Amino acid sequence: MLPVLLLAACSDSDAPTAAAATxxxxxxxxxxxxxxxxxxxxxxxxGAPKVGKENRLYWSHEVEEEGFDTLVQEAINGVNAMPPRGNCFDCSDEEVRNAVIHMLQLSGAK
Structure with missing residues (x-):
């Protein structure tokens, strides 16, 4: 049984798994x-502002008046009836930012 124990001791178990490393x-x-x-x-x-080209002026105004970073922070922290992160509890700040960008693009905001 000694050779089996020696092989087990030589395993690479301290190395990160492929899933954890990626x-x-x-x-x-x-x-x-x-x-x-x-x-x-x-x-x-x-009362959520609707997304779409027909709402371009609203979203463009929001970006101009509030600033992009403020919109992202409101999406992260929640505002009015909107819950923090839009109820995406496992969304990172970067992912929330990506969603805000996508909504602005869908709306044609400048």
């Missing part, structure tokens, strides 16, 4: 929009 790429804004944001921002429920 950092997951952030999810796209489009994916997150479809999963979390469209529920409210697609229909305007609870």
């Amino acid at each position: 950092q997951a790429e952030p999810r796209s804004g489009a994916l997150l929009y479809r999963q979390f944001c469209v529920t409210c921002h697609g229909s305007g429920v609870a």
Whole structure:
């Protein structure tokens, strides 16, 4: 039984696994929009500003008046009826930022 123990002791168990070594790429804004944001921002429920080219002036005004970073912080922290991170509890700040960018692109905001 000694050779088996020696082989087990020589295993590479301290090395990170392939899954742990590979950092997951952030999810796209489009994916997150479809999963979390469209529920409210697609229909305007609870006063959420609607996304779409017909709302370009609203979103452009928000970026101009509030600033992009403020919009991202509001999405991260929540504002009015919007819950923090739009209820995406495992979304990183970068992913929330990606979702905001996607919504602005869908709306044609400048």
